[in-house]
Structure formats: C-alpha cells, structure tokens
Amino acid sequence: MIGTIIKRVFVQDLRNRSNYVYFLILPVSLMVILGLVLQGTFATQLDSKVAPVHVQYVVDHSQQAQLFDKMVKHADIAHLDFKSQRDLARAKHVVRTQSNTAIVQFGTTATVQTSKGLNDYQTILLKSSLAAIFRQMGLVQTAIHYRGKLATVSTKKLVKVNHVQAHQSATSFQYYALAMMGMFMLYFSEVGLDMFGKARRQKTLARELLTPVTRGKLLNATVGGHLLFGMLVIGVLMGITTGLFKMPWSRALGFTLINFSGLMALFLIIGLLMDTINSRVGSGIVQIVIQLVAFLGGGYFPTSSTMMQFSPLGWIMGPMRSALWTTSSLDWSGAALNFGLAFGLLILVNWIIRRREVF
Amino acid sequence: MTASLTDGLVVKGLTKRFGTKVAVDDVSFDIAPGKILGLLGPNGAGKTTTISMITGLLNKTSGSVTLFGEPLTPTNTAIRRRFGVVPQDLALFDDLSAAENVRYFGGLYGLRGPALKNGVDRALAVVGLSEHQNQRPATFSGGMQRRLNIAMALVHQPELIFMDEPTVGIDPQSRNYILTAIEKMRSQGMTVVYTSHYMEEVERLADKIVIIDHGKVIVQGTEAELVNLVTTTKQVSITVAEPKLVNVAPLLAIAGVQQATVQGQELQLVTAVESNPLNQVLMTLIDQGVTVDQVDQPQIDLETVFLNLTGRNLRD
Numbered sequence: 001m002i003g004t005i006i007k008r009v010f011v012q013d014l015r016n017r018s019n020y021v022y023f024l025i026l027p028v029s030l031m032v033i034l035g036l037v038l039q040g041t042f043a044t045q046l047d048s049k050v051a052p053v054h055v056q057y058v059v060d061h062s063q064q065a066q067l068f069d070k071m072v073k074h075a076d077i078a079h080l081d082f083k084s085q086r087d088l089a090r091a092k093h094v095v096r097t098q099s100n101t102a103i104v105q106f107g108t109t110a111t112v113q114t115s116k117g118l119n120d121y122q123t124i125l126l127k128s129s130l131a132a133i134f135r136q137m138g139l140v141q142t143a144i145h146y147r148g149k150l151a152t153v154s155t156k157k158l159v160k161v162n163h164v165q166a167h168q169s170a171t172s173f174q175y176y177a178l179a180m181m182g183m184f185m186l187y188f189s190e191v192g193l194d195m196f197g198k199a200r201r202q203k204t205l206a207r208e209l210l211t212p213v214t215r216g217k218l219l220n221a222t223v224g225g226h227l228l229f230g231m232l233v234i235g236v237l238m239g240i241t242t243g244l245f246k247m248p249w250s251r252a253l254g255f256t257l258i259n260f261s262g263l264m265a266l267f268l269i270i271g272l273l274m275d276t277i278n279s280r281v282g283s284g285i286v287q288i289v290i291q292l293v294a295f296l297g298g299g300y301f302p303t304s305s306t307m308m309q310f311s312p313l314g315w316i317m318g319p320m321r322s323a324l325w326t327t328s329s330l331d332w333s334g335a336a337l338n339f340g341l342a343f344g345l346l347i348l349v350n351w352i353i354r355r356r357e358v359f
Numbered sequence: 360m361t362a363s364l365t366d367g368l369v370v371k372g373l374t375k376r377f378g379t380k381v382a383v384d385d386v387s388f389d390i391a392p393g394k395i396l397g398l399l400g401p402n403g404a405g406k407t408t409t410i411s412m413i414t415g416l417l418n419k420t421s422g423s424v425t426l427f428g429e430p431l432t433p434t435n436t437a438i439r440r441r442f443g444v445v446p447q448d449l450a451l452f453d454d455l456s457a458a459e460n461v462r463y464f465g466g467l468y469g470l471r472g473p474a475l476k477n478g479v480d481r482a483l484a485v486v487g488l489s490e491h492q493n494q495r496p497a498t499f500s501g502g503m504q505r506r507l508n509i510a511m512a513l514v515h516q517p518e519l520i521f522m523d524e525p526t527v528g529i530d531p532q533s534r535n536y537i538l539t540a541i542e543k544m545r546s547q548g549m550t551v552v553y554t555s556h557y558m559e560e561v562e563r564l565a566d567k568i569v570i571i572d573h574g575k576v577i578v579q580g581t582e583a584e585l586v587n588l589v590t591t592t593k594q595v596s597i598t599v600a601e602p603k604l605v606n607v608a609p610l611l612a613i614a615g616v617q618q619a620t621v622q623g624q625e626l627q628l629v630t631a632v633e634s635n636p637l638n639q640v641l642m643t644l645i646d647q648g649v650t651v652d653q654v655d656q657p658q659i660d661l662e663t664v665f666l667n668l669t670g671r672n673l674r675d
Contacts, residue, residue, distance in 0.1 A: 001466065001467055001469065003466075004463060004466030004467060005467075008452070008455070008463050011455070011459075012452070012454050012455070015454045016454070202450065202451065202452065202453065203446060203448040203449065203450040204450045204451070204452055206416060206446065206450065207444070207446055207450035207464075207511070208467060209416060210414050210415070210416055210439070210444045210446075211439060211464065211467040211468055212436040212437065212439040212440050212467070212468065212469065213436075213467050214436060357417065357418050
C-alpha cells in the first residue's frame with residue numbers, strides 16, 4: 001500500500017512539467033547567469049591567469065656570472081622563461097618594445113630591468129625566483145671556497161605549497177552551483193504547501209481515505225514519494241553541474257547528497273506543516289522563511305559563518321564546501337540537524353492530522 | 360441458502376451534529392445481501408452525510424453501523440476491503456491514465472500482480488472503458504468520467520458498493536449504461552446502496568427504498584409498500600369507440616372495481632390498489648361489443664409519495 005502511494009506521487013511529480021522549470025531549468029539558468037556576472041569574485045586560481053615573463057640575461061665572464069648562467073639553464077620556474085642574450089642593446093630594445101619581458105644583467109653585481117606593465121604577481125615572482133637563485137649561488141660559492149661538499153637543494157623545496165588543506169578552489173560557477181542547488185531545495189516547501197491541496201481539490205484525498213489506508217500511512221507515504229522525487233532532482237542537478245561546471249561531487253558524493261536531502265526534507269515538511277495549520281497564511285510565511293534562510297545561508301552571496309549558523313542552508317553549505325574543496329574531515333552536524341528537525345515536524349503533522357476529523 | 364440481514368448492512372440510530380445543526384437525525388435502515396437499497400431524497404436531505412458516516416469518512420455523533428456482521432469503526436480498516444464507494448464528486452487523478460487510476464485504487468485495496476491486472480481489466484470492461492484505458496480522464500466526456508469513477512470502486516470486487524448520486528450531470532445514454540451496469544452487479548450478487556434525487560432511477564433499481572428529508576427517514580419499504588402508504592385506490596381511464604354500448608353494472612361486479620362511470624368517450628374506473636382487475640374489465644367490455652381504443656393507468660410514483668408525505672416536491 002505504501003509502495004503504491006509512493007509510486008503514484010513519484011509518477012505525478014515526474015509528469016508535472018512545472019517541476020522541470022522550477023527545479024531544473026530555473027536553478028541551472030541562475031547558476032550560469034550568476035556565475036558569469038560574478039566571475040572572478042571567487043576565483044583564486046591566479047597561477048592559471050599569469051602571463052609568462054620572458055627574462056633575458058646578459059652575463060660577463062666573471063665566475064659568478066658563469067654560475068648564474070649554469071643555474072638558470074637548469075632551473076624550471078613556472079611563468080619565467082630565461083634566455084641568454086649576448087647583445088645588451090638588443091635586450092634593452094626588447095624590454096622597451098615588448099610587454100612581459102625583463103633583463104637580468106649579471107656581472108659583479110646584478111641589475112634587473114623590466115618592461116612596463118608587469119603586474120604585482122609577475123614582479124614578485126621574478127624577484128623571489130631571483131632571490132632563490134642568488135641564495136643557491138651563495139651556497140655553491142661557499143662550498144667552492146671551503147672545498148666542501150655542496151648540499152643538494154631542490155628548487156621545488158624552496159617554496160612549499162600546503163596541499164594538505166586545499167584542493168583547487170571553487171570557481172564562481174561552482175560556488176553558485178552549490179548555492180543555487182541549496183536555494184532550490186528551500187522551494188520544496190512549495191511542494192509541501194500543495195502536497196494535499198490538489199488532492200483535496202480533485203476530491204481524490206477523500207476517496208483514498210475510504211480505502212483501507214490509514215491517515216498516517218497516506219501522509220507519510222505521500223511525503224516519501226515527494227522525497228524520492230526530490231532526491232532524483234538533486235541527482236540530476238549534480239549530473240548537470242558536473243558536466244557544465246566540473247563540480248567535484250565525486251569527492252563527497254554521498255555526503256553532499258545526504259546534506260541536500262536533509263535540507264529538502266526539512267523544507268518539504270515545513271510547507272506541509274504550514275498547509276496543515278493554515279494554508280492561506282502558510283504560503284506567505286514560507287516565502288519569508290525561504291528568503292531569510294537563503295540570505296543568511298549564503299544562497300545569494302557569501303556570508304559570515306555567524307550568519308550561516310542561523311540558517312538551515314548555512315548549516316550544510318560550510319560542511320559541503322569543506323568536503324568538496326578541502327580534505328578536512330566531513331562535518332555531519334548540518335545534515336543531522338536538518339533531518340532531525342524534519343523528523344520532529346513530521347511527527348507533529350501526523351499528530352495534528354490524526355486529531356482532526358477532516359484530513 | 361438465505362442470507363441473513365446481519366450479513367448485509369444494518370444502520371441504527373445514526374446521528375450527525377455540526378455544532379447545533381443536526382445534519383442526520385436518528386437514521387436507521389438495513390439491506391440484505393444481493394439487494395439494492397435506494398436512498399432517495401432532495402438535495403441537502405443528508406444522504407451524502409449518511410453515506411460518509413457509514414463509510415467512516417465522517418465521525419458519527421451517535422448510532423451504529425454493522426457491515427457483514429462486523430461493527431464498522433474507524434480502527435477497523437480491514438472491513439473496508441469488502442466495500443467500495445463511488446463518491447458523488449468525480450475523484451480522479453487527472454495526470455494518470457484511466458487504467459492507472461483504477462490500478463492505483465486496486466493497489467490501495469491490497470491487490471497485487473495478476474489479481475490487480477485482472478481487477479483493472481474487469482472493472483474497465485464493466486463500465487465500457489477498456490478501449491480508452493490509456494487515455495487520461497481530462498480527454499473523457501462527463502459520462503465517461505462518471506463511469507471511470509465507478510470502475511475505481513469496482514476494481515477490488517467489493518461485496519457491497521455505495522453509490523452516491525453516480526449519474527449527476529450526465530447524458531441519458533451514459534446514465535442508462537450505468538444503470539444497466541448496476542443491474543448486472545446485483546445479478547452477480549453484489550449489494551448496492553444507491554443514493555439519488557432522481558426517483559426514476561430509484562424506482563428502476565431499488566429493491567428497498569428509504570426516503571430521507573431534513574436528515575430524517577420519512578419512510579422506507581418496497582415501492583409498492585410506499586405507494587400503499589399514501590393511497591388505497593388507483594384510477595384507470597379507458598377510451599372506447601361506442602360509449603353507449605358500455606354497461607357498468609357487470610363491471611362493478613368485478614372484484615376490486617369500486618367505481619365505474621362513463622364520461623364522453625371515456626370509461627373511468629376506480630380500483631383497489633392491491634387488485635389488478637384490468638384484464639377482466641377489458642374482457643367484459645369486449646363481450647359487450649365495445650371497441651377499446653386506449654387504456655391509461657396513471658402510476659403513483661415516488662414523487663407523489665414524497666409530495667404526500669412532505670408537502671413538497673423531490674426536486675424543490
């Protein structure tokens with residue numbers, strides 16, 4: 001009996017064309033629009049945006065200069081392209097006429113000259129790389145002076161990036177893919193608000209109650225059918241966002257699915273509760289709740305962790321971002337809170353419905 | 360084997376109050392298995408409220424309902440498998456096909472697998488919708504929707520079926536189809552409780568009639584018993600070609616004939632309601648050499664009964 005009801009609700013949800021607009025087309029469109037509009041706001045992938053600097057080095061015949069020449073020939077530094085240049089005048093002409101270029105003139109002292117328009121990142125990169133090379137040269141010269149054994153220093157170890165706590169960071173599209181999916185889970189409260197409304201209008205609810213099905217079974221199985229549909233929506237959105245925005249769901253697939261499901265279940269049942277208490281007022285209250293929860297939870301733009309604590313959306317957004325873009329341990333507290341609240345409210349709705357004469 | 364009354368439906372002292380308003384007041388009736396009970400009354404008489412209480416959709420204020428010898432209580436859901444309900448309002452899922460609608464309710468009644476498939480096929484066949492089973496109800500005419508509404512109550516082959524005004528707002532052809540289907544159900548042993556404000560339907564179908572008005576049972580019995588309640592005589596009008604040849608004395612001697620008068624071309628007879636002297640009267644007239652052109656025997660219908668008992672028409 002319960003399976004029959006779940007199947008019927010699921011099929012009806014699948015055949016309801018407005019669901020496709022509401023839960024697929026609209027959120028994906030917003031992900032694209034907001035992701036495009038706010039592109040760059042969230043991006044931290046600087047390395048992929050830096051143009052390479054073509055460094056010409058001009059060396060004399062001193063020992064230091066020869067050492068520098070040998071070191072840069074073997075150096076492999078990202079975004080810096082070292083090339084030997086014998087003709088200083090030619091090198092200076094290149095720096096004057098071409099962007100993203102530099103000269104390192106090396107004799108007894110080193111002189112660096114850059115083209116106009118090098119950005120801060122390129123300048124810092126050039127300076128720090130040269131500093132590292134000079135430091136290395138100092139070590140070599142010391143070893144030569146004392147005829148000692150040179151300690152091998154890998155250039156890779158000079159700058160150490162902490163890969164332990166960070167995956168590649170989220171793009172604006174990925175940020176809004178996560179946020180919009182969370183936001184549209186809130187709109188399942190609209191489904192909850194009309195969960196039995198249509199059945200009342202079509203008189204099918206009264207008819208179902210004439211069968212051996214109890215009120216509790218009918219209520220809970222109907223909720224179950226919508227939950228199943230909601231999980232399908234989450235799955236489909238995950239598939240679409242993986243294809244469109246390279247969302248790294250695979251890093252925490254089960255975790256994110258459960259987190260979204262908890263939020264969806266909570267708002268489905270909030271809508272149902274509002275309908276049970278007073279559908280006319282309930283609709284307005286639900287709209288206010290959705291906007292507040294979305295705003296506080298970072299649905300529209302990033303918010304502080306303090307604000308997120310007051311939103312069921314915020315309860316899961318932080319843990320899901322951590323799960324997707326860091327290797328921190330999974331934080332289940334948001335999902336547990338949402339599921340716990342949903343379960344409590346469902347018990348309340350069951351209690352109210354069983355006490356009333358008319359469903 | 361004769362079924363006892365307790366095997367069917369027994370309603371005793373059923374009462375429903377909404378605040379101070381008494382919607383159904385001490386209603387009692389019963390129906391034996393395999394029979395059709397007609398619950399007749401004008402709109403707002405309390406028929407639907409009575410059915411809703413019997414089927415458990417509404418709580419009763421007082422009274423008892425026994426179905427197949429078992430008390431019908433809100434917790435006794437198992438007994439619901441044994442009856443079906445055709446609600447007054449169309450109750451169809453418009454986004455499911457006809458077959459899916461019927462199959463869904465079959466599932467709610469606990470049917471599975473081949474039993475469910477057979478139930479769906481049989482129910483759709485009874486109402487003549489087998490060829491339209493994959494269409495959605497929105498594409499159906501009003502009559503077809505009504506028939507689907509009935510099929511959904513038949514899928515689990517109930518022993519008793521409540522039909523609350525199942526022919527409201529449909530064309531005569533569909534109405535006749537439905538009434539014929541109900542007669543078939545009775546012939547197959549199904550008990551039917553049929554509410555209507557169309558007295559012709561109740562007259563055609565019902566083995567027993569309960570007339571209800573303002574929430575109270577006015578009268579109940581067979582059609583003949585109800586007619587007998589309001590009159591002891593009936594009138595027969597015979598149009599003859601040669602009124603001068605009519606001799607009323609032999610006619611008055613026939614048992615059951617109380618009066619016989621000739622007015623113009625017509626011979627007017629008053630007979631006792633329980634007698635049937637018409638054949639003998641016609642034979643006597645033929646013996647007298649009278650040519651009979653036409654015989655009119657106005658029936659006392661349930662409308663007349665209702666009018667006599669309540670002072671108003673059924674459709675007021």
